[in-house]
Amino acid sequence: MERQEECEKAIQQTLGGHVNAFGVIIELYEMDVVAVVTAMQRTKSDIEDLVQVVFMKAYTHLADFESGRRFDYWIKAIARNVVKDDFAKKASYSKHLELYKEHILVRYSLEDEINTSEEKRLSALKQCREALQESVQEALEMKYGHGMKIESIATKLGRTLAATKKMLSRSRISLRACVESKTGISQ
Amino acid sequence: MTEQEIEELMLRAIDGDISAQEQAELDVLLNDELHVQGMMDLMDLHADLMTLSWKGTCKTSILKALAEQEQRQSMKKRVLSDIHSGLSERKRSEKKSGSRSFISFRYTMLAAVAVVLIGVSFFLVTGTSESIGQISVASDGATIYRNNKYILPTEKSSVELGDIIAAEEELSLLYGDNTAIRLDAQSIVEMRGSQSQKGLFLRRGSLRATVQPQEKAFPFILHTPDLAVQVVGTEFTLQANDSRSSIRLIEGHVHVTDKEKKEYALTTGQGLFVQDGRTRWLGSISDDDFSLLVQGTFVSEIDISRYNTSEKEKKRSIEEHPYLQHIYVSEGDDLNRFVCGVKDKPLFTGTEDMVCHVTFRTDGQEKLFLTFDKMTTPSHVSRIHSRKQLSRTGNSIWQTLSFPLAEFSSNGLSPQECLVEGEYRYIQIHAQITPETKKQYLEIGAIWFTSK
Numbered sequence: 001m002e003r004q005e006e007c008e009k010a011i012q013q014t015l016g017g018h019v020n021a022f023g024v025i026i027e028l029y030e031m032d033v034v035a036v037v038t039a040m041q042r043t044k045s046d047i048e049d050l051v052q053v054v055f056m057k058a059y060t061h062l063a064d065f066e067s068g069r070r071f072d073y074w075i076k077a078i079a080r081n082v083v084k085d086d087f088a089k090k091a092s093y094s095k096h097l098e099l100y101k102e103h104i105l106v107r108y109s110l111e112d113e114i115n116t117s118e119e120k121r122l123s124a125l126k127q128c129r130e131a132l133q134e135s136v137q138e139a140l141e142m143k144y145g146h147g148m149k150i151e152s153i154a155t156k157l158g159r160t161l162a163a164t165k166k167m168l169s170r171s172r173i174s175l176r177a178c179v180e181s182k183t184g185i186s187q
Numbered sequence: 188m189t190e191q192e193i194e195e196l197m198l199r200a201i202d203g204d205i206s207a208q209e210q211a212e213l214d215v216l217l218n219d220e221l222h223v224q225g226m227m228d229l230m231d232l233h234a235d236l237m238t239l240s241w242k243g244t245c246k247t248s249i250l251k252a253l254a255e256q257e258q259r260q261s262m263k264k265r266v267l268s269d270i271h272s273g274l275s276e277r278k279r280s281e282k283k284s285g286s287r288s289f290i291s292f293r294y295t296m297l298a299a300v301a302v303v304l305i306g307v308s309f310f311l312v313t314g315t316s317e318s319i320g321q322i323s324v325a326s327d328g329a330t331i332y333r334n335n336k337y338i339l340p341t342e343k344s345s346v347e348l349g350d351i352i353a354a355e356e357e358l359s360l361l362y363g364d365n366t367a368i369r370l371d372a373q374s375i376v377e378m379r380g381s382q383s384q385k386g387l388f389l390r391r392g393s394l395r396a397t398v399q400p401q402e403k404a405f406p407f408i409l410h411t412p413d414l415a416v417q418v419v420g421t422e423f424t425l426q427a428n429d430s431r432s433s434i435r436l437i438e439g440h441v442h443v444t445d446k447e448k449k450e451y452a453l454t455t456g457q458g459l460f461v462q463d464g465r466t467r468w469l470g471s472i473s474d475d476d477f478s479l480l481v482q483g484t485f486v487s488e489i490d491i492s493r494y495n496t497s498e499k500e501k502k503r504s505i506e507e508h509p510y511l512q513h514i515y516v517s518e519g520d521d522l523n524r525f526v527c528g529v530k531d532k533p534l535f536t537g538t539e540d541m542v543c544h545v546t547f548r549t550d551g552q553e554k555l556f557l558t559f560d561k562m563t564t565p566s567h568v569s570r571i572h573s574r575k576q577l578s579r580t581g582n583s584i585w586q587t588l589s590f591p592l593a594e595f596s597s598n599g600l601s602p603q604e605c606l607v608e609g610e611y612r613y614i615q616i617h618a619q620i621t622p623e624t625k626k627q628y629l630e631i632g633a634i635w636f637t638s639k
Contacts, residue, residue: 019253026246034241038234047237048245055249056256095214096200096226103227125235145240150204169198173191176232 003028007071014062022062025071026055032072035118036079039104040087040097044147050086054079073115080108120183128178136171143168188212197226201233318345319378319385320362328356328372350378354392362399366407369395380408393426395437406442413461417442423453424477432461435477 007028013021030051037050057078065074087101129137139157142148148156154164188196193216199205200213216222321343322329331338332351338344346352346360353375360368360376362385370376374392384405390412400420401407409416411427414434421439426432434443435458443451443459445466451459458477459466 019257020250022253023246023250026249027243030243030245031238031241035235035238038237038241047241048248051245052249052252055245056252059253094200094210095217096197096230099217099223100227100230103230121231122235122238125232126239129236129239140236141240144236145242150202165199165204166195169195172198172229172232172236173194175236176228179232179235180228 004071008067011062011065011067011071014059022055022059025058029072029075032076033079035122036076037083039083040101050079050082054082057082076115084108117183121179124179124182125175127182128175131178132171132175136167139164139168140171193222194225194229197222197229200226201230318347319380319382320346320360322346322352323359323361329354329358346378348378348380348382352376352378364399366399366401367397369397371395379410384408386410389425389427391427393424395422395424397422413446413464413466414459415444417444424474433477434459435474437474 007025010021010024010028014025033051033054034047037047037054041047041050054075058075061078065071084105087105129140132140135157139153142153142156143150150164150168151161153168154161157164159167196205196209196213196216200210205213217226322331322340322345323342329340330353331340331344331346332353333347333349352358352360352370354370355372357372358370360370362368366385368376368387371393374394375390376392376394377388377390378386379388380386385401385407386409387407388410396407396409396418398407398418398420401418403419406417406419409418409425411425411432413427413432414425416423416425416434418441421441422437423434423439423441424437425434434441434453436453436455438455440452440454443453445451445459445461446464447466449466451466453459
């Protein structure tokens with residue numbers, strides 16, 4: 001079943017009073033929401049909290065969703081608003097985070113374009129990551145998938161701290177170049 | 188600094204692995220538009236890498252939060268309907284009293300005139316209104332029903348005798364003598380008593396009272412539909428819901444009377460639990476266990492999911508638990524609060540091979556039905572009833588019933604729905620006895636799980 005079709009069915013069931021049917025919607029669109037929420041959020045629990053807020057809002061306003069329209073665009077729009085609200089709550093940032101906040105807000109104002117560019121970027125990144133050496137992929141997974149500290153990653157890989165730091169930063173720089181070459185857009 | 192060194196510096200900043208001096212260097216670099224773009228690109232990459240590595244983990248917590256939200260919404264509706272039903276009752280009783288004889292009406296009028304005269308003189312002497320305390324509201328989470336009007340109180344609004352307060356959020360009531368009542372969310376109280384004697388009726392919900400010393404002749408009297416509590420100075424919690432009321436004393440002592448006019452003197456740590464008009468003396472019970480018991484989600488702390496623990500040990504650990512044994516039931520009783528499980532851990536992951544065993548002791552009733560529900564959380568129950576009738580084989584004997592869990596699917600649910608999906612964190616057991624005599628005895632010995 002197509003994602004949108006499966007989603008429409010789950011929406012009807014949820015609106016019919018089956019709260020658990022909303023679980024299907026979460027499964028289908030969690031990644032889309034995470035992709036928006038990771039902007040400015042640095043820890044897994046912060047991301048989880050905002051993802052929860054987004055889905056709670058979506059649940060509350062589910063009856064407003066117009067059948068036939070793309071649900072991923074709808075829920076991502078909610079996610080962007082949640083992120084914007086979160087920006088407003090966090091009073092002070094360091095300079096680079098302040099600049100990134102502005103960068104995100106500018107990007108969010110171009111809503112129509114970002115849906116496709118986000119998808120392109122993520123798909124290119126996936127390909128580029130898979131082309132990396134296995135040990136590098138493992139290190140990236142430990143850092144981003146498990147939120148491990150670089151010291152722990154170094155111990156796990158049997159490398160020095162400096163070498164691990166170097167490996168991670170090199171891999172990210174090469175990933176950035178790879179994504180740029182694949183998409184033609186700057187990462 | 189080379190381009191690569193700049194990028195490494197930026198990545199260290201993103202990772203939070205940057206010294207103050209490096210941060211200052213970076214801030215200078217970020218005055219250049221080109222470097223700003225580079226930094227933004229790296230931060231986008233960082234976010235994208237986190238997204239790609241994301242392992243879907245939010246579903247359970249979101250569904251749990253939604254279930255709680257739904258529960259709150261339905262409670263909100265109930266709170267309002269409770270206010271209305273309470274008012275209708277009051278109107279009915281007012282109407283009833285209106286049909287009294289003329290003589291009694293005349294006396295009532297005389298009494299009313301006397302009360303008014305006393306009230307007016309009291310007002311003239313003291314210059315105060317009927318305020319008996321203050322309400323503190325953290326948000327717009329309360330409604331006061333006063334003189335046929337709904338009032339939305341603000342912080343430090345006054346509370347008057349006769350007020351009905353519906354708390355949607357937690358709030359506190361503070362009397363002039365610093366006696367404090369903390370009302371939990373979704374609670375309703377009526378302010379009763381008089382200027383000289385405090386009184387309060389907890390119609391629904393729960394509260395924690397810290398009562399300053401009162402005059403012995405004028406104790407603070409708190410009512411629930413099932414209990415009357417007389418207090419002269421102590422701290423305790425009180426609950427009232429549908430057919431249940433309960434009290435647990437935190438400190439001091441109180442005098443409690445139930446509907447049957449039976450009296451109880453409670454001291455520190457002791458509790459009473461009333462259900463369907465029947466009062467149960469709880470003896471000493473911890474605050475946490477008491478809350479769980481009252482909510483109907485009592486969870487055993489015993490880890491009975493440890494397969495490597497010997498059966499003997501499992502049995503012993505349950506036998507030693509104060510609330511998993513010696514359960515007295517009488518005709519028609521439904522022990523639907525008998526829940527065993529392990530906090531934050533799966534009790535077991537369902538497979539079709541799993542068999543649940545229950546060992547219990549009875550005193551020889553004719554019929555015993557046991558029903559099992561599997562629960563993923565205490566509030567999320569998949570009603571899968573597997574009713575088993577036990578035939579009598581003797582008095583005071585240990586018997587073991589083994590339920591292949593696949594049988595749970597017999598009520599129209601597929602094995603996938605009841606066995607494979609998710610983890611089972613709690614097992615809820617309903618035991619219903621149809622005895623010949625009124626009082627029967629059931630002692631749960633152990634519950635454990637094995638593979639077929």
